[in-house]
Amino acid sequence: MTDQRFTQITNFWSDVFEKDGRQFSRVAIESTYPLSYQLSSSRANVKMLIKKARANINYSKTEVYDGLISELTVRQNEAENVTTEIALDYDAPFTVNFSEGIPARTFIVFDRMRLYDIFSPLKIVIDPGHGGDDKGGFGPVDLLEKNIALILAEQTKLYLDKYGAQTFLTRESDQKIPLRDRFNFALSNKADLFISLHTHYDKNPEVKGLFVGYNPAAASSEKLAWLIAVEVARKTKRDIREIRRDSHLTALKKIPGVIIEPVTISNYVEEGLLRNPHLYEKVALGIFNGIKGLFDG
Amino acid sequence: MVSMNFPSIPIKTHVVTEKDDIVELTRKYTEGIAFPGDIIAVAESVAAITQGRAILPEKIRPGLIAKLISRFPAKHGSLATPSAMQLAVREVGVLRILLGCAASIFGRLIGAKGYFYIVAGRELALIDDIAGTMWPYEKHIILGPKEPEKIVRSIFEVTGVDAVIADVNDIKCVDILAATSPESERIAKGALIDNPFGNDDQQTPIVVIKQHKF
Ligand SMILES: [Zn+2]
Numbered sequence: 053m054t055d056q057r058f059t060q061i062t063n064f065w066s067d068v069f070e071k072d073g074r075q076f077s078r079v080a081i082e083s084t085y086p087l088s089y090q091l092s093s094s095r096a097n098v099k100m101l102i103k104k105a106r107a108n109i110n111y112s113k114t115e116v117y118d119g120l121i122s123e124l125t126v127r128q129n130e131a132e133n134v135t136t137e138i139a140l141d142y143d144a145p146f147t148v149n150f151s152e153g154i155p156a157r158t159f160i161v162f163d164r165m166r167l168y169d170i171f172s173p174l175k176i177v178i179d180p181g182h183g184g185d186d187k188g189g190f191g192p193v194d195l196l197e198k199n200i201a202l203i204l205a206e207q208t209k210l211y212l213d214k215y216g217a218q219t220f221l222t223r224e225s226d227q228k229i230p231l232r233d234r235f236n237f238a239l240s241n242k243a244d245l246f247i248s249l250h251t252h253y254d255k256n257p258e259v260k261g262l263f264v265g266y267n268p269a270a271a272s273s274e275k276l277a278w279l280i281a282v283e284v285a286r287k288t289k290r291d292i293r294e295i296r297r298d299s300h301l302t303a304l305k306k307i308p309g310v311i312i313e314p315v316t317i318s319n320y321v322e323e324g325l326l327r328n329p330h331l332y333e334k335v336a337l338g339i340f341n342g343i344k345g346l347f348d349g
Numbered sequence: 350m351v352s353m354n355f356p357s358i359p360i361k362t363h364v365v366t367e368k369d370d371i372v373e374l375t376r377k378y379t380e381g382i383a384f385p386g387d388i389i390a391v392a393e394s395v396a397a398i399t400q401g402r403a404i405l406p407e408k409i410r411p412g413l414i415a416k417l418i419s420r421f422p423a424k425h426g427s428l429a430t431p432s433a434m435q436l437a438v439r440e441v442g443v444l445r446i447l448l449g450c451a452a453s454i455f456g457r458l459i460g461a462k463g464y465f466y467i468v469a470g471r472e473l474a475l476i477d478d479i480a481g482t483m484w485p486y487e488k489h490i491i492l493g494p495k496e497p498e499k500i501v502r503s504i505f506e507v508t509g510v511d512a513v514i515a516d517v518n519d520i521k522c523v524d525i526l527a528a529t530s531p532e533s534e535r536i537a538k539g540a541l542i543d544n545p546f547g548n549d550d551q552q553t554p555i556v557v558i559k560q561h562k563f
Pocket residue numbers: 181182188189197250251
């Protein structure tokens with residue numbers, strides 16, 4: 053075909069990948085031809101003006117919130133070009149590379165080093181609620197809270213470990229552990245944070261949404277609870293039902309601690325959501341973002 | 350043998366709702382990307398949503414049989430809630446559902462899977478139960494699309510490009526519900542095997558299979 057061709061932007065996505073044991077965020081712009089663009093970056097924002105391009109997609113924003121990239125925007129301009137914008141939580145070095153093919157892909161790859169700086173000094177106890185003959189709540193179909201709590205905890209640990217945090221689980225299998233032992237474990241390990249994972253249960257099947265309780269004896273607990281609630285809700289798109297102090301957690305003394313119930317297992321919809329493996333990743337990433345918010349800057 | 354692996358281009362769309370027209374939506378998003386000789390593949394759940402086939406469970410009153418069968422230990426894929434089972438009953442009738450259950454018990458005895466759907470109706474395998482589809486349809490039960498042949502024919506008339514409606518999942522299973530030609534069905538089956546539709550979060554319900562370069 054001729055050189056007068058137009059590039060059609062077909063897709064626009066973002067993910068986190070690992071290379072040589074390190075994590076990177078990337079944004080991919082997929083197109084019918086290689087892009088001809090001008091790049092500009094100012095404070096925590098990377099803009100690309102793509103010439104001779106069309107985007108059939110003319111949507112406003114895509115939420116990413118991966119701990120570095122917050123939002124992506126694609127805009128069709130009147131002069132036949134397209135602007136893409138990547139909004140970041142903070143400035144980060146990046147590189148641009150290109151891969152030929154159908155579709156052609158342009159990658160903008162961001163360094164996530166700052167997240168290592170935030171997480172590597174932290175010692176975090178992650179506590180999967182219930183276990184053994186203490187099943188916790190249960191769903192209208194067949195899910196049990198104790199099993200869900202363990203998966204949530206493992207997934208959260210996975211995210212924190214990637215960035216060098218020192219993490220401990222209060223249980224790694226289906227066993228019953230007294231509440232007191234869980235708190236003592238955090239105290240004896242001199243943990244910086246205590247994160248307990250549960251699901252809510254209610255006799256009323258209409259009750260749904262996210263709950264976060266916090267240790268009123270530790271100064272930053274309430275802030276952490278709010279940060280985690282907002283970040284998890286943003287990821288899972290569930291409502292926040294309640295955030296309040298939880299007197300059980302005062303056993304943690306000065307350790308900031310939260311109990312998170314990301315969903316209500318007794319609700320049909322939310323039990324259903326627990327069947328989707330992506331939900332666990334979303335909750336874990338929300339918790340990760342919440343902790344980052346507490347220790348960043 | 351000719352290679353079946355034609356490249357495919359996932360196309361990002363807005364969040365599709367029942368206000369959208371599936372043919373117009375497909376035309377708009379494939380313009381400048383799909384040309385005669387290519388194949389347009391549309392995800393079945395999105396086609397169904399545009400037809401108003403996403404149903405809120407509150408609007409369904411599960412009957413006794415649906416309640417009982419949804420407790421039935423042999424899990425019928427996604428039909429886990431009484432509401433979804435009630436919709437299944439509505440689609441094919443009580444008799445076929447009961448026959449499906451009998452078949453599934455028999456299937457388990459001989460260690461075979463999928464007997465429920467073969468007997469009760471393959472269209473039931475297209476029902477996505479509550480939370481089977483992502484936001485903003487996670488509260489809905491999504492039935493399979495109605496008259497998929499009509500949709501692909503209309504897409505062909507409007508765009509001049511062959512079209513298929515496909516159900517693809519992450520376990521490398523491609524089901525073509527309708528195609529404008531046997532050839533496009535054959536090619537789409539190969540090209541969609543790695544699920545270029547991605548997950549719902551990626552919002553790419555249309556895929557163009559390129560048989561010709563740009
Ligand atoms: Zn609990």
